[in-house]
Amino acid sequence: MCCCPPTGRSRPTPGAAFATALGRAQRLVDDPAGAVWYGARRIFAFALMIRDGIPTDQVEPYLHARAWLTDAARLLGRTPGALAAELVDTMLASGAIILRGGRLHAAAEHTPVAAGSLRVPFPRAWPPAAPTTAAAAEPP
Numbered sequence: 001m002c003c004c005p006p007t008g009r010s011r012p013t014p015g016a017a018f019a020t021a022l023g024r025a026q027r028l029v030d031d032p033a034g035a036v037w038y039g040a041r042r043i044f045a046f047a048l049m050i051r052d053g054i055p056t057d058q059v060e061p062y063l064h065a066r067a068w069l070t071d072a073a074r075l076l077g078r079t080p081g082a083l084a085a086e087l088v089d090t091m092l093a094s095g096a097i098i099l100r101g102g103r104l105h106a107a108a109e110h111t112p113v114a115a116g117s118l119r120v121p122f123p124r125a126w127p128p129a130a131p132t133t134a135a136a137a138e139p140p
Helices: 014-030 032-050 056-064 067-076 080-094 133-137
Strands: 097-100 103-106
Touching (some): 032 097
Antiparallel strands (some): 097 103
């Protein structure tokens, strides 16, 4: 058996991978503010990955428009503006994000998502699914 974490690197020892994940989960439970920070860093890094970076002059407006940033700021007792600035500053200082060509990018190895893939409606705007033949044949 092999365990594949979200980084894509295979872990040939699932027991060790699960022990690491359990330890991380316990740290997040024991430190709720740390859990909020962890989530904010992960969400922002992922946003940078799927967008192939964000122009530096658009980072602040992008972050301020995110409901998760507003929620995180409330939970951490900060304003959204203060949290956005601290998030970018700490991630730059740690090397988690980098400035390249006037854009902030996630530093972790990743494959950007094609821009057209991001222009899809939310599921609530999808048309209703047509019943399948198996579902249509089932009695009420």
